[in-house]
Amino acid sequence: MDVLVCAAPGELVLEQRPTPRPAAGEVLLRVRRVGVCGTDMHIYRGTQPYLSYPRVMGHELSGEVVSAPAGSDLEPGDHAYVMPYLSCGTCPACAKGKTNCCMNIRVLGVHVDGALAEYLAVPEGFVRKVEGVGLDEAAMVEFLAIGAHAVRRARIEPGQAALVVGAGPIGIAAALFARLAGARVTVLDGREDRLAFCAEHLGAEQVVSLGDGTARTLSDLTDGAFFDVVFDATGNPGAMQQGFAYVGHGGTYVLISVVAADITFSDPEFHKREMSLLGSRNATIEDFEHVLATIRAGLVPTAALNSHKADLRDLPQALPGWMEPSAGVIKAIVAC
Known part of the structure; x- marks a missing residue:
């Protein structure tokens, strides 16, 4: 063979x-x-x-x-x-x-x-x-299941504001399933073509191009409250650390990315916001079956x-x- x-x-x-x-x-x-x-x-x-x-x-x-x-x-x-x-x-x-x-x-x-x-x-x-x-x-079920698993870990509630940082395939999957879970989804990335894809095909409510004024833009979009849930799918240690600043008070940060690096954050800010920090790895059979049902329903x-x-x-x-x-x-x- x-x-x-x-x-x-x-x-x-x-x-x-x-x-x-x-x-x-x-x-x-x-x-x-x-x-x-x-x-x-x-x-x-x-x-x-x-x-x-x-x-x-x-x-x-x-x-x-x-x-x-x-x-x-x-x-x-x-x-x-x-x-x-x-x-x-x-x-x-x-x-x-x-x-x-x-x-x-x-x-x-x-x-x-x-x-x-x-x-x-x-x-x-x-x-x-x-x-x-x-x-x-x-x-395509496997990569979609990784995003679906991260969304399941986050326990999103309808109407919550979710930010997906990184619009590669895994970030795209997270954005899709967060929106299907009822979240108002914003996607942040440095590539305009990926942002256009998320707006056109995934129903992202907002797309933001990475730049010097990113934090101010995200603050303005949320009236200073930032996001109920933030997903990192960048694979970049610096971006993963910066993402802590985008999580609102009482919010959840889900690290889908895995990198060979130490990730640090401000403990006073972490506690002030009573932030939940979650790792998300791979997916389970429940996530695979959920993705298949979603594809069959014509939602992907x-x-x-x-x-x-x-x-x-x-x-x-x-x-x-x-x-x-x-x-x-x-x-x-x-x-x-």
Whole structure:
């Protein structure tokens, strides 16, 4: 089978490998679509921590069931998506239902080889049938679920003011699901094209371009009260620290971004506002199912989100260009 391997930073190599033989309890999938995300771009750049090369990237995927264990509700020919966070099921986090932050988690395409291949064997418990959703849409469920999980963590109430800082794919997902939860959404980013997308396709009430007067602009928009909920999806330590200033009194700050840095904040301001600070990592099966239901209901602009496409064999040429801001990528999907 064809397998696209990131042999080293900046080096994608198409290899021939044997088709995997599923072990007991595994499903064999014919991979059909793989979404490319920021994690994959970090791997390609060589800036993804805790990763060893060579690595087969890809954790946003959909495919067709080739074989499944006896007694499974999956059958050959079924279309399916994969929950790529391979949790252990036995650690304290898993016991509390927080499989997204399993103590022994292995993520496809990061800790173990992922989906940029024609076939993939995955434990049955992480493969779910999709109905009423196309393969392209099913490959977008994972990144949307990350935003949906962050919104669920925030416990947004209708009418609250929410600020999303960073309008990449994860920020876009957070803005979408915050608006669907009833929030009045403002999006802050330095890229005008991303802000225009949020206004046109996501129903963002306000979009703000990053600049020297950002704090004053956000204050003016909220009559000095700032925001009930702030989501950071920038992946930038400085932006993450600045975001504390945008949280209103009694508000909540949700850090979706994860960076290899220490984040500091003013303790007097934190306590004065009785701020709630939350981390949001990955997503759970409940978030995946919520996203699927939302797509089926026609509430996700999937056609607009899917901005770029390529075949597996063409990805080594396409990926470097997609990483340039001028390409205007929202979500790129690879056909395998």
